[in-house]
Amino acid sequence: MQIEPWSRKNPFSARLLVNRGLSGPYSANDTRHYELSIEGSGLAYEAGDALGVMESNCLNLVQEILDALHFTGDEEVPGSDGQPRRLRDALWKDYTITKPPMQLLHALAAKTGSDSSSFLGEILSPEHKPALEHYLEGLHIVDLLEEHPSAGFTPEEFVSHLRKLQPRLYSIASSPKLHPCQIHLTIATVRYESKGRLRKGVCSTYLAERVAVGAIVPIFLHPAKGFRLPADGDTPIIMVGAGTGIAPFRAFIQERVVTGAKGPNWLFFGDQRESDDFLYCDEWNQLKESGILTRLSTAFSRDQEEKIYVQHRMREHGAEIWRWLEQGAHFFVCGDASRMAKDVHATLREIIETEGGKTPGEAALYLE
Secondary structure (H helix, E strand, O other), X not given: OOOOOOOOOOOEEEEEEEEEEOXXXXXXXEXXXXXXXXXXXXXXXXXXXXXXXXXXXXXXXHHXXXXXXXXXXXXXXXXXXXXXXXXXXXXXXXXXXXXXXXXHHHHHHHHOOHHHHHHHHHHOOHHHHHHHHHHHOOOOHHHHHHHOOOOOOOHHHHHHOOOEOOOEEEEEOOOOOOOOOEEEEEEEEOEEEEOOEEEEOHHHHHHHHHOOOOOEEEEEEEOOOOOOOOOOOOOOEEEEEEHHHHHHHHHHHHHHHHHOOOOOEEXXXXXXXXXXXXXXXXXHHHHHHHOOOOEEEEEEOOOOOOOOOHHHHHHHOHHHHHHHHHOOOEEEEEOOOOOHHHHHHHHHHHHHHHHHOOOHHHHHHHHO
């Protein structure tokens, strides 16, 4: 009988081996290093790939929602697969119970009394989009339910307006050539206050708080075929990472060490403070001392009055970056896609223009 391959629909039960803090005591973040065992799975990953984690929700939040709805949690509802299960279990493992989906907002507007109905109905109209965005800022489903206690949802009706709980993807921070039976992750634990409540990132706190070392984590691989080391080990590489964006570059360097790649390696790393946020500091310094890491350029934004980011360090070394690019260097960036990656892209284009003597159009074409 052929065994179905591990996938999102058929995740592998990996055992959590290590949960270790990376941040210092005064860091604004709780960034952690995880190691998962994939021994006996047959899973084969490559440096640059991502890992999907099938998380579950916080049971305390599940209870708060049940209390707001005046449900026991034993009511029968359809799970995300359509099969019947207890409401408590469905809210725990099947549905997203943090930010309210538009479908739930519209259903609530239709159900609630005249005052709240007119308010929700008004801000849900297309011409009031800014007001809606302001209203939803930091708002979670439990807040919405407490604001409108007269909604009168049935259990089945309530879950019908929720989105399915989606797995989270994280860049793998290890090379399979060095760790063939393990997968390492670098994850910042999301915790913040909003509207008088402590909010928790679903998957980051699932791993940090709700999975004990030795317990099982359902996982699957997510290949990243466009994010690969050059096949020729002599090719230079430039890696730009901020915060947990360092993860795939740890995998890349491990890979280059094991394969004996001779190409030069340049790492740009940015975070808030060197004393508390230099992730894998000892590893990078050892690699620098040994000559494996040819260049290490860091940017710690809060260590001086003027904030310095990785793109500032790139500008400082623009001429050298251009020389590496002309020598065939592959350029990688990993971090916040909405801000950091865009800033790095713009800075790289500037360097190509300035150091390469190109017009904006030529620089854009070169970069492409």
